[in-house]
Amino acid sequence: MKSETxxxxxxxxxxxxxxxxxxxxxxxxxxxxxxxxxLLIPLVLVFFLGGGxxxxxxxxxxxxxxxxxxxxxxxxxxxxxxTYRVEDDELRIEYGLLVRKRSYIPRHRIQVIDxxxxxxxxxxxxxxxxxxxxxGGAEEARISALTIEDARWxxxxxxxxxxxxKQAALGDGTEAKEKPKPEYxxxxxxxxxxxxxxxxxxxxxxxxxxxxxxxxxVMDDDVILEIIDSFAGTSATFFITIGIGLIxxxxxxxxxxxxxxxxNFEIYKRPKELLISRGLFEKRQITIPYSRIQAVRIQxxxxxxxxxxxxxxxxxxxxxxxxxRSTVLFPMLKLKDAKEFISTMVPDYSREIDLVTPPARALxxxxxxxxxxxxxxxxxxxxxxxxxxxxLLTIPVAVTLGYYRYRAAAAGHDDDTITIRYRNLAKxxxxxxxxxxxxxxxxxxxxxxxxxxxxxxxxxxxxxxxxSFSALDFEEDTVLDYVEWVEPNYLSKPRAESNxxxxxxxxxxxxxxxxxxxxxx
Amino acid sequence: MRPxxxxxxxxxxxxxxxxxxxLGSLFWWFVPVVYGFFALGGVAERWPVILLTVLVVLxxxxxxxxxxxxxWRRWSYQIDKHEIYLQHGIFIIRRTLIPVNxxxxxxxxxxxxxxxxxLSSVTITTAATTHEIPALNDEVxxxxxxxxxxxxxxxxxDV
Numbered sequence: 093m094k095s096e097t098x099x100x101x102x103x104x105x106x107x108x109x110x111x112x113x114x115x116x117x118x119x120x121x122x123x124x125x126x127x128x129x130x131l132l133i134p135l136v137l138v139f140f141l142g143g144g145x146x147x148x149x150x151x152x153x154x155x156x157x158x159x160x161x162x163x164x165x166x167x168x169x170x171x172x173x174x175t176y177r178v179e180d181d182e183l184r185i186e187y188g189l190l191v192r193k194r195s196y197i198p199r200h201r202i203q204v205i206d207x208x209x210x211x212x213x214x215x216x217x218x219x220x221x222x223x224x225x226x227x228g229g230a231e232e233a234r235i236s237a238l239t240i241e242d243a244r245w246x247x248x249x250x251x252x253x254x255x256x257x258k259q260a261a262l263g264d265g266t267e268a269k270e271k272p273k274p275e276y277x278x279x280x281x282x283x284x285x286x287x288x289x290x291x292x293x294x295x296x297x298x299x300x301x302x303x304x305x306x307x308x309x310v311m312d313d314d315v316i317l318e319i320i321d322s323f324a325g326t327s328a329t330f331f332i333t334i335g336i337g338l339i340x341x342x343x344x345x346x347x348x349x350x351x352x353x354x355x356n357f358e359i360y361k362r363p364k365e366l367l368i369s370r371g372l373f374e375k376r377q378i379t380i381p382y383s384r385i386q387a388v389r390i391q392x393x394x395x396x397x398x399x400x401x402x403x404x405x406x407x408x409x410x411x412x413x414x415x416x417r418s419t420v421l422f423p424m425l426k427l428k429d430a431k432e433f434i435s436t437m438v439p440d441y442s443r444e445i446d447l448v449t450p451p452a453r454a455l456x457x458x459x460x461x462x463x464x465x466x467x468x469x470x471x472x473x474x475x476x477x478x479x480x481x482x483x484l485l486t487i488p489v490a491v492t493l494g495y496y497r498y499r500a501a502a503a504g505h506d507d508d509t510i511t512i513r514y515r516n517l518a519k520x521x522x523x524x525x526x527x528x529x530x531x532x533x534x535x536x537x538x539x540x541x542x543x544x545x546x547x548x549x550x551x552x553x554x555x556x557x558x559x560s561f562s563a564l565d566f567e568e569d570t571v572l573d574y575v576e577w578v579e580p581n582y583l584s585k586p587r588a589e590s591n592x593x594x595x596x597x598x599x600x601x602x603x604x605x606x607x608x609x610x611x612x613x
Numbered sequence: 614m615r616p617x618x619x620x621x622x623x624x625x626x627x628x629x630x631x632x633x634x635x636l637g638s639l640f641w642w643f644v645p646v647v648y649g650f651f652a653l654g655g656v657a658e659r660w661p662v663i664l665l666t667v668l669v670v671l672x673x674x675x676x677x678x679x680x681x682x683x684x685w686r687r688w689s690y691q692i693d694k695h696e697i698y699l700q701h702g703i704f705i706i707r708r709t710l711i712p713v714n715x716x717x718x719x720x721x722x723x724x725x726x727x728x729x730x731x732l733s734s735v736t737i738t739t740a741a742t743t744h745e746i747p748a749l750n751d752e753v754x755x756x757x758x759x760x761x762x763x764x765x766x767x768x769x770x771d772v
Binding site for chain 2: 409527529530531532533534535536537538541551552553554557558559560572575576578579580581
């Protein structure tokens, strides 16, 4: 069987692949670096939060070099123990320092063989090879450094026969072309635009803030005082300058972060799944089976909405040992192109649904709800800082945000899809299939009851805890209708009910139907 | 529109909740006590001690008297062939629909206080959420659990 395959596809490659072989020694280095990267966050924390003092473990270069040597030795040993071969139509990998592990992956279970190369590999003219199996997650195998010929040989001999597109693509030369054509890809211009308008801004800001607060660990107190003195102006000017500086650094960081993770973003369509590939140095591939999709979301970030762009997300349920998650389906897309994108990539979710919006009397609740956290923050600032009264200036911001939240709120359903539009900061439009709804609630508090309003919450299975979408302060009847819509036999129901239940006036239904059509709402 | 769910939970829930709610609310007493220590030590202002004490005592009184009856009055459920309806809540009233074919498992559970009242609760779990019908008579709880699990099995075959 083995020799047959070989003679068919690549006779020029002898049987050498059936011998256990090591990776290129560069693999020792890549594995060391990978360990180091996995430890990066704890190391940074130890360095900045714990080890700044003289007795700190990582203040001593001696300890650092011992630590690095230890990692390097571990990497070399891992390289020595790692062998791979192709035998009996299986990729056989054996590895492990103390416990010897064998991972035999038969050809028919292999879904994707991905050849890529990072900086180190490129320097030595090598590639890395990644094998993904149907289960995803834990079963996948990785050979970090091997020659491009070997990688191609493995790919040719272990790719599944039924995958016509893969076979077709095999003939091409370079690694980038070794794939079917992506349905959509992200251009560098759009990527940069995505970085500048990225929402990870706030995260970056908090990181920069933390580092800044740790500044006195790295710098002498006198130096800091000198710097402060050099900003001879009032304390407010000083803080504003520092603030703007931090925001700028955070902004640059978020651009870099976006470019690192979303460069070369490509999305491919397969018969039963979507394949996403992205990343600048480290390439990540994500497979999303259609059968696992729980919801599709269009998110218009607060910086992206004004320039007409949005981000698409998909929520998927866990399978195997892979937990469910929310995945970026496309990081940056013109809103007007979103419809076409959805109808190409996730056609099930391409819907024209009439939307209902909350009644005018809900506006007050939207504004008050938005102001509550602001009020808490203002109180805190007022109490903590001498110039805290400036925080009062955020009240108009809160009112405006509340108004725009009200404007964004909308909901609608057709026979099998419900859509809910809402805004926290970003405006989000979520689409959920009826048979993906795990449970649905219509709820109201005392204030809402007084005004005849209700809120709707739809729960879906995504990530470990599930996710939910809410439509707040809609007409009571609308919400109750939406709750009933989730009933599996909703479609066959209304007719039967209106015949049976005599005392309930039909006006309920006509009024909600009118509301669906009335653009004034 | 659909009327409220038909079934009420067991009326013995009220005395049972008075005990569990009353005992549970004692937990909050540690807040004024701990704060009181600080106040006596001169680290904190004294007047919040009184405020906090009033609040926790009031909470215990309410939990042991009126709240269980309101909660009982608001609780209703209905198990249909294709869906389960729950309605409950004191300040926020919530009506929840769980499609039967989304149910992953259903079980009954019983704490020591509930056991002395022969009450059990039924827990319904979907891939995303967990719901509880509290305080059903033991036999009713078993019946409800079996019924839901039968329905869920049948529904799975349908889909």
